[in-house]
Amino acid sequence: MAIKVFISKDKKQFKGNMHCHSTVSDGRLTPEELKAAYKAQGYQVLAITDHCFPCPHNDLTDDEFLLLTGYEAYIRPNKKAKSDRFLPEVHLSLFARDKDNDKYICYNKIYCKYYKGDPSIFNRVGSEEPREYTMEYINEFIKTATDNGYLVSYNHPTWSMEDPDNILKLKGWHSLEMDNTNSYLINSLEHNEMLYDKLLRNGVRVGCHAGDDNHNKQPFGHPLCDSFGSFTMFVADELNYESVFGAFEKGDYYSSTGPQILSLSIEDGKTVRVETSDADRIIMFNNTRKTKIALDENGGTVNCAEFELHEKSDYFRITVIDKQGKRACSRGYFRDEF
Numbered sequence: 100m101a102i103k104v105f106i107s108k109d110k111k112q113f114k115g116n117m118h119c120h121s122t123v124s125d126g127r128l129t130p131e132e133l134k135a136a137y138k139a140q141g142y143q144v145l146a147i148t149d150h151c152f153p154c155p156h157n158d159l160t161d162d163e164f165l166l167l168t169g170y171e172a173y174i175r176p177n178k179k180a181k182s183d184r185f186l187p188e189v190h191l192s193l194f195a196r197d198k199d200n201d202k203y204i205c206y207n208k209i210y211c212k213y214y215k216g217d218p219s220i221f222n223r224v225g226s227e228e229p230r231e232y233t234m235e236y237i238n239e240f241i242k243t244a245t246d247n248g249y250l251v252s253y254n255h256p257t258w259s260m261e262d263p264d265n266i267l268k269l270k271g272w273h274s275l276e277m278d279n280t281n282s283y284l285i286n287s288l289e290h291n292e293m294l295y296d297k298l299l300r301n302g303v304r305v306g307c308h309a310g311d312d313n314h315n316k317q318p319f320g321h322p323l324c325d326s327f328g329s330f331t332m333f334v335a336d337e338l339n340y341e342s343v344f345g346a347f348e349k350g351d352y353y354s355s356t357g358p359q360i361l362s363l364s365i366e367d368g369k370t371v372r373v374e375t376s377d378a379d380r381i382i383m384f385n386n387t388r389k390t391k392i393a394l395d396e397n398g399g400t401v402n403c404a405e406f407e408l409h410e411k412s413d414y415f416r417i418t419v420i421d422k423q424g425k426r427a428c429s430r431g432y433f434r435d436e437f
Contacts, residue, residue, distance in 0.1 A: 115144025118310025124149035258282040277354040280328030281312035309354035357425025385412040
């Protein structure tokens with residue numbers, strides 16, 4: 100009997116917001132205010148990903164709260180980088196393996212509109228030619244970022260209106276933003292499981308995470324407040340940069356808007372077992388049109404499930420839905436991993 104454990108009860112789980120904007124770009128709260136707010140809500144991890152502005156916030160890390168280093172880059176069809184709500188665009192978050200990494204990938208002045216100072220302060224690497232809205236350029240941008248110590252995520256694909264077939268052409272990226280609170284408040288659609296399954300069915304091995312993309316234009320408690328809605332759970336040994344970022348790099352994390360996946364394993368390559376927080380249903384997806392579902396036929400909650408994976412299935416993933424309709428989604432696990 101061979102058991103492969105993907106999420107173990109023996110490891111800690113740390114709650115993090117992987118997409119956040121501060122007064123460094125177009126957010127309304129300072130980095131210090133963001134840390135205080137998220138720490139008060141039970142988070143342990145925060146990545147402040149201001150627009151086109153690499154800015155480590157290591158001074159805010161303490162024994163109970165970790166800041167991850169990163170920033171958000173974007174590429175638009177408009178030659179002057181102007182937004183057009185009728186056209187697609189690409190937004191990528193760059194997460195740094197080294198907490199002190201402040202490299203600015205492919206600097207371009209027109210994309211750096213929130214910084215009014217001397218651009219010579221930036222640690223600039225890569226081409227500084229005008230950004231091109233082509234898959235070739237975007238792939239080169241991703242390669243430059245990864246070569247310079249970043250893991251790249253694809254942000255809010257529904258909001259971005261990108262053709263899924265174009266996303267399939269991207270190479271070298273790390274994770275899809277499954278949920279984005281700010282975008283969901285805008286479009287009521289920003290939950291990206293259909294796209295994620297298309298990627299997995301086509302052999303694109305990326306994880307799935309979630310973040311608020313909060314700008315905090317509305318106060319906490321307001322129906323349109325964009326904080327505390329979508330988060331990433333890191334399955335790691337300790338709350339430090341090496342352990343948490345290592346979990347992100349290895350795929351030991353999952354996205355959620357509420358539920359928790361407590362354990363996940365597979366026995367002999369066919370029997371999937373999962374334990375969760377209180378759920379309305381637990382679902383196993385794979386590369387067929389038929390899912391497998393565990394629920395209480397009397398309308399109660401479930402906390403565990405066991406599924407048999409078809410021998411022809413290339414991968415599986417788990418979704419947990421609670422009574423409020425909130426979801427947690429594991430990444431896809433492929434056969435050569437178990």
